Amino acid sequence: MGAGAVGTSVAELASTYGHTVTGIGDSSSAAVDPGGIDVEAVLERKRTDNTVGQLAPADLLDGAYDALIEATPTTLGDAEPGYSHVTSALERDRHVVLANKGPVAERYDDVRRVERESEGTMLFDATVGGAIPVVSTIDAFDSDSVSAVRGVLNGTANFILSRMATDSLDYEHVLAEAQDLGVAEADPTFDVDGTDAALKCVIIANVLYGGGYTIEDATVEGIQNVPASALSLAAEDGRTIRLIGDVADERILVGPRLVPESGTLAVSGTQNIVQIETQHAGRLNVSGRGAGGHETATAVLRDIGLLE
Amino acid sequence: MSDRDPVRAHTVRLELDDEPGELLNALGPIADNGGNLLSIFHERGNRTPRGQIPVAVDVEATAERFERIVTALRETGVNVVQAGTEQYGDELTVVLVGQLLQSNLSETLSRIESESDCSIKNVTLSVGESAADPSSARLRLAVHTGASDAALEAVRGVAYDQELQVISPLAGGETA
The missing domain is CATH 3.30.70.260 (ACT domain)
Incomplete structure (x- = not known):
């Protein structure tokens, strides 16, 4: 469900991983075939007519499938319609793989409750860090043995800050450039005000501490007001500024932070990095491409592979 | 020695x-x-x-x-x-961002010293191109050993009152 960059990439790559796409839906239409749809034809129609098929989205949810891929846009608050898609699949004892952050950031306890009653399993590694296995890595640790998880979780904000630092440009200038390059969306609010990074931190906190967190529990500051002068003052001191999400001691902080200029956290461009502070094994760093259709689809398909 | x-x-x-x-x-x-x-x-x-x-x-x-x-x-x-x-065994560097010139910078600094119980070792100010642009100030603070987090909390409190943004290092993260 969802025919944006991630949804269509999953459909495109599914056969490479040996999976059959039995349906695609967007907010107003759906194409369904229990034997497998013609992915190319459907995506072509999405490009030309902005519709994926003749059927209604509800037909997709009622159709034949083993795992529902939820890749509709992230929404705050009640996390709809993603939340209902997830629960409808779990109630039918189907598996769910999420790329949409909403249900696991804003209603984690609710979806986990529905999952417990279900034969189906919910996986959501694609919701944090794109292709980087963040959720599954944290989940692999005993929560007592992880003291902190922090990192750069928004590629757009990181691109803006690193470009401002290297070329002493101001925020507005670099934002416009990022939009031209397609690195920032037309409405970059959630990327630059810290909301997107905060949602990812909330998901990390839910996995680490067993639920109970929503974005209301995060202290969030954005990068919109960081002037070029702050970056140059930081640079004189061997540091730079990055938008860092920090989950530790059962609290979530997101905001621009001073980090060593040549340190691990100072990734450049749209890269993401996650640092996991462990009790017995020191610090683990995982970095890579944190966004993009194929990158996120790769994480979705990895999750699907785990369900077999 | x-x-x-x-x-x-x-x-x-x-x-x-x-x-x-x-x-x-x-x-x-x-x-x-x-x-x-x-x-x-x-x-x-x-x-x-x-x-x-x-x-x-x-x-x-x-x-x-x-x-x-x-x-x-x-x-x-x-x-x-x-x-x-x-x-003062520890050092803490923070960058303050905002209308530093319109706000009373010396009052901000002396409040930071008294409320965060630190000693300001060095202040570097970088002013925006026009008066309306936000300015930045880098403060190097000497704080009591192990009291960086508490000092930072106090700095945030003062900055909040003065409508300034604090860009701080990461607690527990890499420092230099």
Whole structure:
């Protein structure tokens, strides 16, 4: 469900991983075939007519499938319609793989409750860090043995800050450039005000501490007001500024932070990095491409592979 | 120097008469006894109830040398109101962003010193191109060993009141 960059990439790559796409839906239409749809034809129609098929989205949810891929846009608050898609699949004892952050950031306890009653399993590694296995890595640790998880979780904000630092440009200038390059969306609010990074931190906190967190529990500051002068003052001191999400001691902080200029956290461009502070094994760093259709689809398909 | 007596930063709070040569008179015993002067905060605009000027001096010295410095200061007749109880072992760098010029920067700084119980070692200001642009200031603070988090909390409190944004290092993260 969802025919944006991630949804269509999953459909495109599914056969490479040996999976059959039995349906695609967007907010107003759906194409369904229990034997497998013609992915190319459907995506072509999405490009030309902005519709994926003749059927209604509800037909997709009622159709034949083993795992529902939820890749509709992230929404705050009640996390709809993603939340209902997830629960409808779990109630039918189907598996769910999420790329949409909403249900696991804003209603984690609710979806986990529905999952417990279900034969189906919910996986959501694609919701944090794109292709980087963040959720599954944290989940692999005993929560007592992880003291902190922090990192750069928004590629757009990181691109803006690193470009401002290297070329002493101001925020507005670099934002416009990022939009031209397609690195920032037309409405970059959630990327630059810290909301997107905060949602990812909330998901990390839910996995680490067993639920109970929503974005209301995060202290969030954005990068919109960081002037070029702050970056140059930081640079004189061997540091730079990055938008860092920090989950530790059962609290979530997101905001621009001073980090060593040549340190691990100072990734450049749209890269993401996650640092996991462990009790017995020191610090683990995982970095890579944190966004993009194929990158996120790769994480979705990895999750699907785990369900077999 | 032995490991058992490492060089640390200490603050001495003095109260000096507003007379020529008083400050120099107070600094002599510090140099004479092997103290490395880090900063002098001479609050000329302030007066104590006794009409003296409060001065905070940060000195780097071993504990033994510091004790000698304080003794020598007292012998010279300098009014030492506090010494040695504050040991600044950690350093914290923060960047403040906002309308620093419109807000009262010196008030902000002195509130940060008193409320976060730190000593400001260095301030670097970078002003925006036009008056409306936000400015940035980098502050290097000497804080008590292990008290960085508490100091940062206090800095945030002051900054919040002055409508400034604080860009701080990461607690527990890499520092340099």
